[in-house]
Amino acid sequence: MVLMGFAVSVFLFCLGLFTVLTRRSAFKTVIGLMLMESGVLLLFVSWAYIPGGGPPILPLQGTGVDPLPHALTLTAIVIGACDIALAFAFIMKLERFEKSVDVDRFRRLRG
């Protein structure tokens, strides 16, 4: 079952990377980044699960799951949201200049 989580998170990560590499709309690029992030988050949380473990809230009945990846994931979620908000700000500002959200047109700087 933990393998299932790994497989899905690797799939999300690679799908996100593929989207970033191939899609032309800047919004799709951001969607790709969000998917990559989701992949990493899912990896952390599915790793943290231990069969039979309860949520890391005291008092525990029996054993608990690993709390440290949860804390790391929380941090990563908030940081990811900040990155994405900034990406939107860039897209909105660029769109005013370029009248387009086509990343192929954001490639005037070359060489």
Next chain:
Amino acid sequence: MLTASGGSGVSAMWVLSSILIPMTAAFVLQVLDYSAPERMGRWIALSAAAACAASLGAAAVSWTGMETLRLGGWSPGLGIVLAADRMSAIFLVISAVGGAASARIALFPFSKEQRRFSGLFFILWASLNGILTTGDLFNLYVFFEILAVCAYVLAGAAMTREALEAGFKYLVLGTVGALFLLMGVGLLYMGTGTLNLALLSRAAGAMAPGALGAAAACIVTGLGLKIGMFPFHFWLPDAHSSASTGVSMILSGVVVKASFYALLRIVFLLFPSVPDRFSVPDALLVLGVLSLVTGHLSALGQFDVKRMLAWSTVAHMGYLLIGAGCASPLGIAGALLHALNHGTGKMGLFLGAGSYASLAGNRDWRTFGSLGSRFPLETAAYALLAGSVAGIPPLAGFWSKWMIICAAAEKGAWIAALAAGAGTVLSCLYYVPFFYSLYGHSEADTDTSGPGTPFPSGMLLTVLGASAVLFALLYLVPGLRDQFLSAGSLIKDPEIYRQSVRAPIAP
């Protein structure tokens, strides 16, 4: 009982204050802006001075020995530890000098629009010091994200179309890099159950080889994206050349160096070179040669002076990677020294490029004509800086390059040694025409400034130019060179760093 042992002495507080002072300055400046807007310029100057002093203080205390500080009093296995050694000290000096110099250019004279900008600048500085002193892998990722968010905005804040495009590219690639880094951090945590670098270093050897390899690939890719390593270099010239002068200075002089520090630290702690097998440092060596060649060749065709300098930064990251890839104390010491020389040198070059561009009214160096003869002193300083970065013999840059070449030859990597030597020739091929046109042999003279205009920030440029000569002493004085060599061997065999953590979990 509690596993708290408290802060360990006053000297370690310097390390903490190098992060906290600039960070708090950013927060306080935001509030002060409403209560005392007319005094902002003075407050910013004060904060910059304090941040510079704190960074230098941290460098001074960590130069002599390993400084560790347990944050919140938690033992290393449980909480976050700051750990700074001699390598951190060298980079902290770069951060202090670079931060102060580019604050001088980027934040002054202060205008109302710059208030948020100044906040971001100080946060950037804090995160640089954080990267250089943290001893925790996830904390390193957090500081990288702070650094990245500030750097994207500062690169785009010039608000021209090119700057915004460069900022967006930087953001997308930087975020991809950060996610690769996070993936690598996750893999390492899964394999070892700890995030403390020293503990990881002890435990990483026992990880499953497949997982360790994947983690190494992820981390090298992530940090490679941040330092502009060869296949991931294409954002760097855009971001470093479209930003304003002060921002270009800190991006090219300090930010990529801090990322390089993280790469050096992680690689030698976690993925050390294995004899007779292709290991991570060997990969760095190959990628370094490729970066060097790409950077120099691309710089050749550039007429935009800042773009030329930015491509040269890609090439010089290649030198640093070659030095690290040699995996010998000599090579690493060369890389450290070269980071210092290139940091100050490239900052001076960007500073002067900005001044020439503002005098000439554009950034095409073919139109700079006669500026050289109008400002002989500044241009002489500029020539010293360019010579040092290119690696002309008596200047500082030559000696660090020489160490790297020697290390490559010692390792038997003749192609790397040859490429590093050829790099000097290639640099001359683009610096010589530049100076030729600067001394009045240009095709068109479009000097738009009046005859009485002084050279912008000429004083700072002269000081940096002098450093290009003085830093040669770091190699030529045997005592100082031995210090660098010892720093190199400390990184190559990080036994002291590993032993800095004695009680992983128990008090």
Next chain:
Amino acid sequence: MNVSLLAVLYLFIAVTALVAVLLEDLLSAFITLSFTGVLMATVFALLRAPDVALTQAIINSGLVTSLLLVAYSQTRKTPHPPEVCDECPSWLQVKVPAFVCSVLGLLLFRGLYSLAGERSLPEASAHYLARTLEETGALNVVGALLLDYRAFDTLGETTVIFAAVSGVSILLSGGRRVQSGHGLSYIVKRGMALLTPFILLYAASILFLGHLTPGGGFPGGSVFATVAILMCVVYGTGFEASRISSKSKEILEAGGAILFVLVGLLGIAWGAGFLSNLPAPFSAGTPGSLLSAGNMPLLNIAVGLKVGAGLSSIFYAMIKILELEDD
């Protein structure tokens, strides 16, 4: 733990993510993506990660989606480009990236596969589970990790938010806010008036009880930001801005960060080190009560202030109509 339910959810996550990438229509892609986010939150809850589930649901599928929609509606007048480049050869556009991504996927999965196996708690995590109450006074172990064991990370994280808010307002400066005083209809306004106190109560409860139950400064502050966004949608853009000006938001935000640093410095003042909790004489209190776990409630408030004010500032900066001088 229901394995088949989890399998179905995983399948749906993969499918919705794929659909979000393949859909031509951006708006549909966003909605599909937010559905992926909700499914992920469900999976997190099933995997016994309530804190993460809460934050994922509020931030990733709530706030980020609303920011997506704002950015989309601000740029919807421009034609959206075709999916992939037509002129470029397909091997460069699709095949090479696909190959690179699959190789990467295989490499990663091989690495992960070698790690999967008999799973036991790492030493440090076992320590957190066993001794959090004794060492920090908190009941929520994740909260204790965020605000005590690894509080320095949280300081860094709030700094990221600070930087992002500054960045968004630098990039989007020069815009002007369109004052629409109308908002939605009477029914929605009344309904919103009925619901708002409860939403605020909810936000306050997950904020203040962060050391006892799942939640804490990040989700709590984000719910406060959500209220600001809802107000803006329901009552028109001028309503919330006239009550809490952007200036006071900025001061609240910086104040939260300064409070965090000050609490940390108190630890040094007591000679116990930066961000110390119980070793610096903060009182542990009675386990399970509101004022327990030393400085954690204070830090929660600091983080909540910062996140709430910061994320709503980002939203308000983004809904301004951007104008260029030469337009």
Next chain:
Amino acid sequence: MILDVLRFTGGICIAAGVFFSFAAVVAILRFPDVFTRLHGSSKALSGGAILILLGALPYTGTVSGAMKLVLIAAFFLVSNPMASHAIARAARKRGKEENGQ
């Protein structure tokens, strides 16, 4: 004994709720325009969700848990019609604008 009866009733409620939700999905897929789809989805969804919540009541075991479910149901009762109303008005406004052009 009483609990068993309650649980059985709860099961029936959940089954009915699932049916209603399924009907909502069919409505969204099959109906021709915004208003009919909205009609189908909002009616069936509030009915379906509330039935499922009520059906889950006997399975909670604690009073506080049951109270939470009731609160969630009340929330649905307020928010779902409100949202549908707002969507319908927006759709009508958009339709008017398009006709007016």
